[in-house]
Amino acid sequence: MSPVPGNRAVLLRAALGAASCVIVAASAQQQPYTPPKHTAPPPPALTRSTPEEVVQQADGGTQIERDRPASYALAEHRRLSRALGAVLPQRKGVVDAYVLSIALDSDPVFGREAREAGKVLARRYDAVGRTITLGGSDGKAPSPLPMGSPANFEAALARIAEVMDEQEDVLILYATSHGAPFGVVYNDGNEGFGAMSPRRLAALLRAHGIERRLLIISACYSGVFVPSLSGPHSAVISAAASDRSSFGCAAENDWTFFGDALVNRALRKPQPLDAAVTAALAEIAAWESRGELKPSLPQQSIGVEVRAWLKPLEARMPKVATQPVGRPSVDSLQGP
Template sequence: MRSILPFALALLALPAASAQQQPYTPPKHTAPPPPGIARSTPEEVAQQADGGTQIERDRPATYALAEHRRLTRALGTLLPQRKGVVDAYVLSIALDSDPVFGREAREAGKVLARRYDAVGRTITLGGSDGKAPSPLPMGSPANLEAALARIAEVMDEQEDVLVLYTTSHGAPFGVVYNDGNEGFGAISPRRLAALLRAHRIERRLLIISACYSGVFVPPLSGPQSAVFSAAASDRSSFGCAAENDWTFFGDALVNRALRKPQPLEAAVTAAIAEIATWETRGKLKPSLPQQSIGVEVQAWLKPLEARMPKVATAPVGKPSVDSLQAP
């Protein structure tokens, strides 16, 4: 008589195999924020954003340790600065867990690291790319602060440059931190300006991809500062649906213009023109991206651009403008 053991073992394996075939579902925003945020007045929300407020709730018991380990690994990868060389330190951060931002921050980190010779001097923070749980530290206010502090430790503020790319939903008070139903907070222009000032980071290229992100431009402008926003302070930007690969701004500026060996100002001009074309096609209210380039920016930008790769790379992902064709 034949043994039924192999057949029984095969049956026992079926549930596990089926479970493995289930597609990953990224975090979704299905619950309201905590009462301390939901019941706040606009003035109180602005005050919270000025403080870099972050609220976590209903996290698993092991979450804090796992996040600590992810952040420690990320911060430990930075190479030291090179004396006599203008080094760029890139920080690319997705502050919302919708996969569009995770995908955008990942690719932006790669594009900016390649363009500005910052491989080994780049940190990327963000949630899932939609395919699997994220191995990265989350893009939270606290992790942003830790990353800036670490970059300040290894860079020479008299010689090197911070390249900061942030992508998220935005509001008139700043950029929003929202990790599923568990993480909440915001960062205001005043808060970001205070952090950069505390670390004496004056040489900086700051790119803010979010609705209303023009609020960041005046407070962060300065002689050695270049600041670019996806929208004016009273306008929305577009393309931030969770299923997209890029926002309009990220696609036009990072995925297309900054991949080419052209000067920063030319890249921004080309990106703004392309965004305007897309918005016209979709009959959308113009987002009016903003910019400020300080009078001393060329002192650090010129040597960085002299080392730019001479060959462009191809855009990746689904074009953001394709979202206009969605039902």
């Protein structure tokens, strides 16, 4: 937020410190909130890296923070502690879903998408109290959530692994951000930088023994995650092929094309996952055709054992659909 200068003439005439504080505070409250913007280049450690080094950094979960205020680490620690401490334990004999929804970039479109995706997936899969949402601002105010950084993601994943039964329960991951051929990008304004690669995510899931999982990746080039994360107990859905862009990620949007079609529309309805994906992909293709865009070609992989854990979850789905929220992503084709 930009600092708000006081009215010097008013302060001089008033000559009362208390009154001046009230005037300045009122003026500050009237200023609209400005979410973080990407206006500075990444650190030299990233910009001077070779393509091979970039991949190595993404595989290692590299994260760089710079120019943070002294109080940032403590405030972030408290936000993360509250989020992790609120997660409920699993119920013996019940296939519980644990939802982790994360916006890795601070552009508000991702913050809005991750928040609503967390709500939709928690309702659909009976995961209220077993959902963690990580992300930046929704564009209206500073975020009360833990940031969607690689480090916070790894802590959240470890917490879920701690309370779930890997033989019985399911992880549902929704990740949204800008993407690159090496994975999804972490970028918090001008302060936070990094990436998460398919190899890194696969290694984390393997380390925690989480094989029963629904992984939804909303980013350009996100098809790169599908081969590494596929397996007999794994369902993976990406917003694009490994060599294609996805659309709708302008900061002012409420949804990306993929998030709007799949989460905001198809998954709100009491229909099976495969039917929801089919409907969403058809809608995305129609929007891309309307905008004369190069098809994003979303990818999916559904393992042969997925039905065993998906069936009991879908049996508990709400029988009534909820209405989409926010501005339809396809409206961005007409401009703001």
